[in-house]
Amino acid sequence: MNRLQGKTAVITGGASGIGLGAARRFIEEGAFVFLFGRRQGQLDAAVAELGGQARGVQGSVTDLADLDRLYAAVKAERGGLDILLANAGTGSFAPLGELTPEQYAQTFDVNVKGVIFTVQKALPLMGPGGSIILTGSTTGVMGTPDFSIYSASKAAVRNLARTWALDLKGTGIRVNVLSPGPTTTELAREVLGEDGLAAMGASTVLGRMGDPAETGAVAAFLASSDSSFMTGGEVFVDGGLAQV
Template identity: 75%
Template sequence: MNRLNGKTAVITGGATGIGLAAAKRFIEEGAFVFIFGRRQDALDAAVAELGPNARAVQGSVADLADLDRLYAAVKAERGSLDIVFANAGAGSQLALGKITAEHIDDIFDTNVKGTIFTVQQALPLMGRGGSIILTGSSAGTTGAPAFGAYGASKAAVRNLARSWAEDLKGTGIRVNVLTPGSIATELAREALGEEGMKAFAAMNPLQRMADPSEAGAVAAFLASPDSSFMTGSEVAVDGGLAQV
């Protein structure tokens, strides 16, 4: 399948988890991919795994100068950009009564500010047929103890897609949200442990956690012409967690 043949993609948070799985799938389907993240060692390992149709740029989505370097690299090598997967995210738990300004800044700088500027800085390189994908979360729909700031940031991401679908009228550029639930990423395994993974798996109707490749497959669909009549939409990859 070569739905993305000749396309150029940027994936933030692309060195691990959903981002890396999406990068693999995009390349399998013919795309050239730039991954962007904060850890140079993880980026180097990812590019070694992804092969010659991948490049890595180190930086933070919360830093406009870093994003400018990313898009300068894209322009210099590829000239234009077809797909932006704004996937970088941050989250931690603090219950109401213990929330700090630093906690809010850490989450919102990455999940909201970072998403906004990842997309805004990319627009001059994009044209008709372009696809923007934002990573949401089931936490943006459901409530969970101590996840108020994180859930609020992901609810904001969902609304950005709705607003940007209006802003992008007439450009031929689409914007949609991929909303994962429990994904068995490396980070999840480290944070939850075996018992925690089992507990999370039991929370959705499919009673398992998703492999990152399952989210990557949906990202490829949203990036491709197969989703050409979708914009402002949300696709839940959550095993039904927030749907029933």
């Protein structure tokens, strides 16, 4: 399929995991992709894998000057932007009673502030037909032990999409949320270990972890005109975890 032929996309947190899975699929479908992330080595490796339809820009979604640099690079090379996947995120486990201001600040700075200004600064480059995709999580709609700060940040992301869909009324720009469930990424493997991955996968209705390629396929659907009558919505790619 070439649903994204000639389109320009930005993916934050795009050098690994779900972001990289989406980048692979976007390029397969014809898009030119800018990957934005903090680790230069990961970006270089991802661009080397993806080839000439990818560019890497190093920076943090919490740094507004870095975001300005990203969009300046997009404008200079491509002139505009069709697809934004605001995917960068972070989180750590701690039960109520052990939460710290530092944990709160780090999580909300990346997952909420980062999303807000990633999107706001992209808008001047976007026009009718543009698609904004925010990465949510099953944790935004269900209780998850020891994960309240992250879960609250993803609930905030869900409401940002609802409100922005109204704010963008009449522009032709759509905004939706893509909410993965347990997915086999480098970060998940690092945090959970192999036993933890197996246990988390077993908790889904399908009885396994998801693959970033599966999430990337749904991201491509939301990026394309196949989802042209969708805005303010949320699509779960979670093996049924938050659905039943």
